[in-house]
Structures are given as structure tokens and as C-alpha cells.
Amino acid sequence: MIRVSNIRKSFKDHVVLKDISFDVNEGEVVVIIGPSGSGKSTLLRCLNFLEKPDVGQIEIGDVKLDVNKANRQTLNKLRMQTSMVFQHYNLFKNKTVLENVTHALVVAKRMNKEAAKEVGRDLLKQVGILDKQNQYPIRLSGGQQQRVGIARALAVNPYAIFFDEPTSSLDPEWVGEVLRVISKIASHNKTMIIVTHEMNFAREIADKVIFMADGVIVEQGTPEEIFDYPQKERTKKFLRDFH
Ligand code: ADP
Ligand code: MG
Numbered sequence: 155m156i157r158v159s160n161i162r163k164s165f166k167d168h169v170v171l172k173d174i175s176f177d178v179n180e181g182e183v184v185v186i187i188g189p190s191g192s193g194k195s196t197l198l199r200c201l202n203f204l205e206k207p208d209v210g211q212i213e214i215g216d217v218k219l220d221v222n223k224a225n226r227q228t229l230n231k232l233r234m235q236t237s238m239v240f241q242h243y244n245l246f247k248n249k250t251v252l253e254n255v256t257h258a259l260v261v262a263k264r265m266n267k268e269a270a271k272e273v274g275r276d277l278l279k280q281v282g283i284l285d286k287q288n289q290y291p292i293r294l295s296g297g298q299q300q301r302v303g304i305a306r307a308l309a310v311n312p313y314a315i316f317f318d319e320p321t322s323s324l325d326p327e328w329v330g331e332v333l334r335v336i337s338k339i340a341s342h343n344k345t346m347i348i349v350t351h352e353m354n355f356a357r358e359i360a361d362k363v364i365f366m367a368d369g370v371i372v373e374q375g376t377p378e379e380i381f382d383y384p385q386k387e388r389t390k391k392f393l394r395d396f397h
Pocket of ligand 1 (some may be wrong): 188192194
């Protein structure tokens with residue numbers, strides 16, 4: 155499972171995460187919603203140490219640590235437990251689609267190149283773009299690029315995948331295909347945390363929804379609890395303003 159306990163994070167004197175605790179069971183999909191600036195991206199980045207939290211404990215799969223007591227080896231292990239899908243894809247522009255997917259396998263996992271290509275092609279098939287394997291990202295639509303991003307995230311077979319607004323930069327016509335690929339991965343019981351503003355998608359895919367505002371978890375529950383019967387005024391206001 156993933157267990158996040160009492161995470162705090164400040165940038166200078168701006169407290170961005172105030173005391174964040176939540177659990178994600180193995181195979182669960184947790185969706186995080188909330189207004190812009192509420193700390194959602196910072197939270198995901200703290201969980202894989204793209205940002206160092208100020209205090210707190212993080213457990214992901216079989217790695218468990220206190221953020222101020224962990225040695226480098228434990229931190230590297232934690233980082234290997236997850237991969238991230240970004241809003242702006244962050245693909246390597248000078249690598250082909252297939253090389254984008256196999257890069258971490260060859261460099262971090264030291265897999266031989268031919269074996270890595272086999273894995274890479276299988277993943278590209280899963281996300282429906284095997285025919286683009288030798289293209290460069292710039293030749294692909296936004297939806298295709300994001301599907302490469304997802305295949306790349308899957309390549310290292312992480313314990314969990316984090317998605318940070320995976321469809322927010324896409325033209326509307328490409329949103330559906332990316333959401334369908336994410337749903338397909340979820341159906342294989344991959345543990346996932348997804349930050350999104352796609353409320354219908356959130357309702358369909360989430361086992362649990364977390365509503366964040368101003369650096370705190372205001373409310374969490376099933377999609378029905380959060381979307382149909384929100385308890386907190388802040389949640390109600392967010393959902394009202396959103397429609
Ligand atoms: P969200 O993803 O919910 O929109 P973010 O986590 O991106 O929110 O940002 C939360 C707050 O933290 C914002 O006020 C943002 O300006 C601030 N912030 C995020 N990253 C940094 C940084 N590297 N340095 C300073 N402030 C930051
Ligand atoms: Mg964000």
C-alpha cells in the first residue's frame with residue numbers, strides 16, 4: 155500500500171502542504187481534485203522526492219521512510235517505486251517513441267537493448283501506438299505523445315503510477331483516448347494517484363476521491379460521498395463553481 159503520514163512542505167515562508175495524511179491500498183485508484191494552487195502537484199512531487207518534504211513519513215510498497223532520516227539508498231528505492239505522467243508529457247525530443255519507452259529500462263534497470271525493445275513494443279501496443287515506434291515525438295498528436303508518456307511510465311513496472319493532470323494540455327479531441335488508456339491500466343489493478351479536473355472520469359475511475367484546498371485535505375471519500383454528498387462547505391463551493 156501507499157501510506158502518507160503528516161507531510162509538510164514550505165517554499166520559504168509559504169506553507170504549501172500543511173499536514174497531509176492518506177492511504178492508498180494496493181490496486182486502488184485515488185483521484186485528487188481541488189483548485190489551482192492548492193498543492194496537488196507539490197504533493198505528488200513530494201511522494202517521489204522530486205521535492206523534499208520538510209517533515210513526514212512515506213511508505214510505498216515495501217519502502218518505508220521518514221523524510222529526514224532516510225539514506226540515499228532508501229531514497230533511490232522510493233523513487234524507483236513510482237513513475238510519473240506529466241501534464242506536458244516531458245518526452246525526450248531527440249529520442250524516438252520506442253527509445254523514450256526503453257530509456258529507463260536500459261539506463262536504470264540495465265536491461266539489454268533487445269530485451270528492452272521487446273518490452274517497449276509490447277507497451278506501445280497496449281497504448282495503441284506501436285505503428286509510431288520509430289517516429290520522433292514532435293510528429294505525434296498531443297494524445298499520442300501522452301500515450302507514449304504513459305507507456306514510458308509503465309516500462310519500469312513501478313508499484314504505483316502518479317498522473318499530474320494528464321489531459322490538461324490536450325486539445326479536447328484527444329482527451330478521450332488518453333482517459334481510455336488510463337482506465338485500461340486501472341482495470342489491471344495498477345495502484346494509481348491521479349490529479350485531474352475531469353470530474354466525470356474521476357467519478358468513474360476512482361475508488362477514493364481526495365479534495366484538497368489551501369494545502370490541506372478538506373475531505374476524502376468514495377466518488378458518491380464527495381460528488382453527491384459532500385459534507386464540507388469548501389467542497390460544495392468548489393464543485394458548484396466547477397459546473
Ligand atoms: P496545484 O498543483 O494544486 O495547482 P501546486 O502544488 O503547483 O498546486 O502549487 C501550490 C503552491 O505552491 C502554489 O502557490 C505555488 O505557487 C507554490 N509552489 C509550487 N512549486 C513551487 C516552487 N518550486 N517554489 C515556490 N513556490 C512553489
Ligand atoms: Mg498542479
